[in-house]
Amino acid sequence: xxxxxxxxxxxxxxxxxxxxxxxxxxxxxxxxxxxxxxxxxxxxxxxxxxxxxxxxxxxxxxxxxxxxxxxxxxxxxxxxxxxxxxxxxxxxxxxxxxxxxxxxxxxxxxxxxxxxxxxxxxxxxxxxxxxxxxxxxxxxxxxxxxxxxxxxxxxxxxxxxxxxxxxxxxxxxxxxxxxxxxxxxxxxxxxxxxxxxxxxxxxxxxxxxxxxxxxxxxxxxxxxxxxxxxxxxxxxxxxxxxxxxxxxxxxxxxxxxxxxxxxxxxxxxxxxxxxxxxxxxxxxxxxxxxxxxxxxxxxxxxxxxxxxxxxxxxxxxxxxxxxxxxxxxxxxxxxxxxxxxxxxxxxxxxxxxxxxxxxxxxxxxxxxxxxxxxxxxxxxxxxxxxxxxx
Amino acid sequence: xxxxxxxxxxxxxxxxxxxxxxxxxxxxxxxxxxxxxxxxxxxxxxxxxxxxxxxxxxxxxxxxxxxxxxxxxxxxxxxxxxxxxxxxxxxxxxxxxxxxxxxxxxxxxxxxxxxxxxxxxxxxxxxxxxxxxxxxxxxxxxxxxxxxxxxxxxxxxxxxxxxxxxxxxxxxxxxxxxxxxxxxxxxxxxxxxxxxxxxxxxxxxxxxxxxxxxxxxxxxxxxxxxxxxxxxxxxxxxxxxxxxxxxxxxxxxxxxxxxxxxxxxxxxxxxxxxxxxxxxxxxxxxxxxxxxxxxxxxxxxxxxxxxxxxxxxxxxxxxxxxxxxxxxxxxxxxxxxxxxxxxxxxxxxxxxxxxxxxxxxxxxxxxxx
Numbered sequence: 001x002x003x004x005x006x007x008x009x010x011x012x013x014x015x016x017x018x019x020x021x022x023x024x025x026x027x028x029x030x031x032x033x034x035x036x037x038x039x040x041x042x043x044x045x046x047x048x049x050x051x052x053x054x055x056x057x058x059x060x061x062x063x064x065x066x067x068x069x070x071x072x073x074x075x076x077x078x079x080x081x082x083x084x085x086x087x088x089x090x091x092x093x094x095x096x097x098x099x100x101x102x103x104x105x106x107x108x109x110x111x112x113x114x115x116x117x118x119x120x121x122x123x124x125x126x127x128x129x130x131x132x133x134x135x136x137x138x139x140x141x142x143x144x145x146x147x148x149x150x151x152x153x154x155x156x157x158x159x160x161x162x163x164x165x166x167x168x169x170x171x172x173x174x175x176x177x178x179x180x181x182x183x184x185x186x187x188x189x190x191x192x193x194x195x196x197x198x199x200x201x202x203x204x205x206x207x208x209x210x211x212x213x214x215x216x217x218x219x220x221x222x223x224x225x226x227x228x229x230x231x232x233x234x235x236x237x238x239x240x241x242x243x244x245x246x247x248x249x250x251x252x253x254x255x256x257x258x259x260x261x262x263x264x265x266x267x268x269x270x271x272x273x274x275x276x277x278x279x280x281x282x283x284x285x286x287x288x289x290x291x292x293x294x295x296x297x298x299x300x301x302x303x304x305x306x307x308x309x310x311x312x313x314x315x316x317x318x319x320x321x322x323x324x325x326x327x328x329x330x331x332x333x334x335x336x337x338x339x340x341x342x343x344x345x346x347x348x349x350x351x352x353x354x355x356x357x358x359x360x361x362x363x364x365x366x367x368x369x370x371x372x373x374x375x376x377x378x379x380x381x382x383x384x385x386x387x388x389x390x
Numbered sequence: 391x392x393x394x395x396x397x398x399x400x401x402x403x404x405x406x407x408x409x410x411x412x413x414x415x416x417x418x419x420x421x422x423x424x425x426x427x428x429x430x431x432x433x434x435x436x437x438x439x440x441x442x443x444x445x446x447x448x449x450x451x452x453x454x455x456x457x458x459x460x461x462x463x464x465x466x467x468x469x470x471x472x473x474x475x476x477x478x479x480x481x482x483x484x485x486x487x488x489x490x491x492x493x494x495x496x497x498x499x500x501x502x503x504x505x506x507x508x509x510x511x512x513x514x515x516x517x518x519x520x521x522x523x524x525x526x527x528x529x530x531x532x533x534x535x536x537x538x539x540x541x542x543x544x545x546x547x548x549x550x551x552x553x554x555x556x557x558x559x560x561x562x563x564x565x566x567x568x569x570x571x572x573x574x575x576x577x578x579x580x581x582x583x584x585x586x587x588x589x590x591x592x593x594x595x596x597x598x599x600x601x602x603x604x605x606x607x608x609x610x611x612x613x614x615x616x617x618x619x620x621x622x623x624x625x626x627x628x629x630x631x632x633x634x635x636x637x638x639x640x641x642x643x644x645x646x647x648x649x650x651x652x653x654x655x656x657x658x659x660x661x662x663x664x665x666x667x668x669x670x671x672x673x674x675x676x677x678x679x680x681x682x683x684x685x686x687x688x689x690x691x692x693x694x695x696x697x698x699x700x701x702x703x704x705x706x707x708x709x710x711x712x713x714x715x716x717x718x719x720x721x722x723x724x725x726x727x728x729x730x731x732x733x734x735x736x737x738x739x740x741x742x743x744x745x746x747x748x749x750x751x752x753x754x755x756x757x758x759x
Contacts (some may be wrong), residue, residue, distance in 0.1 A: 006531055113400025142430075147420075160427045180670075181425050245657075246498055246560070267489075281426060 046228030104376025111368030118361030216253025283311035482567025644741025
């Protein structure tokens with residue numbers, strides 16, 4: 001615990017505060033409180049919302065029911081993590097000296113820093129999606145289970161579809177969307193993150209629809225609160241107006257509750273509008289050959305789930321069969337495919353597709369922490385043993 | 391100290407990711423629009439529903455040109471093309487163009503023509519022109535003369551035209567040229583408009599029946615069939631495969647192996663207007679938007695082959711993109727044949743700078759159909 005006394009005091013004071021053990025303890029205290037409150041909040045908000053509001057945020061806000069204002073009441077996960085990271089680095093800059101005796105602690109701290117940075121990179125770049133494949137089906141994309149997109153598909157070419165994918169983030173902002181590949185603009189007149197759809201014949205008193213084209217005029221869309229349950233998903237909807245060069249073609253209602261695309265023609269091209277789970281296309285395809293759901297003999301207790309898939313990658317000349325089972329994922333081109341579920345009487349497999357460029361960092365970090373602990377304790381142990389033997 | 395570290399490890403996964411905030415603004419792609427081409431997943435139902443077919447099948451349109459007009463080949467987007475000559479050697483251009491778009495937006499079209507004559511837009515149809523009966527339907531007759539001299543010889547310009555909405559198509563008949571000549575030819579032009587007649591019940595034609603002068607315009611998103619762009623390829627430029635949007639596409643070599651991308655795109659109508667497009671490009675090189683006045687000051691005009699291109703040169707202030715490099719866009723906009731043409735070179739500053747002169751040469755060689 002030595003400081004460089006020669007450095008000017010004014011410079012060191014803030015650094016010393018940042019490096020103080022007191023700050024560490026306060027942050028840890030807040031961290032525990034955060035986990036406790038976050039766990040409780042999951043009951044009402046659901047895990048995804050809690051992760052966003054409590055852990056992937058700077059501040060946690062509270063507002064009384066029905067009020068239009070909110071006040072910050074606690075530091076969020078990002079803020080605490082940042083302070084801890086700065087605290088640890090500052091501590092090394094001021095208090096710790098590099099010596100053989102401290103090498104264990106040094107390794108351990110390096111592991112913790114890597115863990116923090118790894119989590120940051122994961123938060124930024126990792127993406128978890130799902131692939132639902134029926135037996136015999138070939139699929140080249142995965143879908144975000146909790147995010148929709150509006151796909152505007154030019155289906156005029158007999159061989160190819162040109163897809164303009166507008167993600168939920170852009171739809172939620174509402175207003176005009178333009179893309180240089182489209183000879184028209186889209187005006188998102190209203191976006192409903194979660195909606196209840198009913199046929200107008202069932203709700204004749206409902207207010208008239210904004211939709212003037214497609215099936216929208218026959219459907220009543222009512223906004224409802226977003227779901228917080230883990231096993232439910234939102235059914236989103238949007239009213240989208242297509243504006244050609246000379247005039248509006250009409251307003252369509254799109255929703256991921258409705259699977260059929262809605263066609264329209266402009267400039268001799270046929271386009272289709274469809275709202276669906278956001279897709280991420282891969283440079284390769286998977287064909288599900290067989291899904292197996294093994295049970296223990298004479299019971300209904302599951303023993304093993306596995307998917308036999310064929311992996312086809314023209315770019316890399318890959319064409320092989322892979323067996324994906326519960327603890328044996330397929331890792332390919334930066335993606336990891338885990339066996340996550342099944343459906344449709346064991347005829348459909350659900351694979352969790354994870355892309356995380358920082359996947360290795362937590363392993364390295366944990367190894368460093370483990371090594372640091374081993375070194376530090378061994379040094380103490382051998383020192384102690386030496387003393388005893390004397 | 392060790393104890394504190396243990397505690398940290400328990401929840402570090404939950405609360406870390408901390409400095410994320412510093413990067414979040416730059417890395418968030420959750421609202422980024424993406425465009426991709428995929429092979430058809432299922433057997434497509436490309437035939438549109440019957441109702442849509444009906445709306446799109448317009449009757450064939452015929453006309454008779456007055457004596458004295460010189461007929462020119464109907465190339466590219468033009469269904470008919472004529473030349474009227476004045477005694478003093480001046481010329482007026484007569485064009486017949488149709489869009490497979492549904493009719494409507496009369497004002498927008500009139501205002502586009504007004505814009506070509508540097509006239510302020512109008513807001514009421516009554517101010518724009520007057521309807522006249524043609525072939526039992528209504529055609530909108532427009533007569534506009536510029537306030538300022540726009541002709542090379544210092545005289546004013548004039549446009550007389552007819553906008554003729556039919557089922558699923560809008561036809562544009564237009565004569566443009568020096569004020570005096572067009573004025574003198576106005577009666578002939580009106581006679582020309584009156585000669586327009588429809589062959590009802592004619593089978594809906596497709597863009598493939600290219601030989602007929604009355605074939606509907608191919609969709610603007612596709613390269614115009616039978617009327618390829620004519621140009622001289624500057625040295626070193628390489629033609630690239632066309633995409634659905636591009637009528638021409640090139641790669642222009644730069645000094646360090648990085649090449650600039652050159653594209654020629656035509657969109658129907660004003661395609662949002664010059665300013666909106668320039669501001670969109672400015673956004674691509676991280677420059678703030680400008681207003682009409684600033685555009686007029688900043689943009690240059692390049693006159694070639696009888697076309698008047700509006701040329702802008704935009705360079706990013708700082709390195710952008712991945713890997714970071716200064717980016718530059720040189721683009722020319724042309725409003726011709728009821729279409730907005732965009733000829734654009736984009737790439738790293740060095741490559742674009744090296745090809746600047748070649749780009750100007752390319753523009754000079756370009757023949758807009």
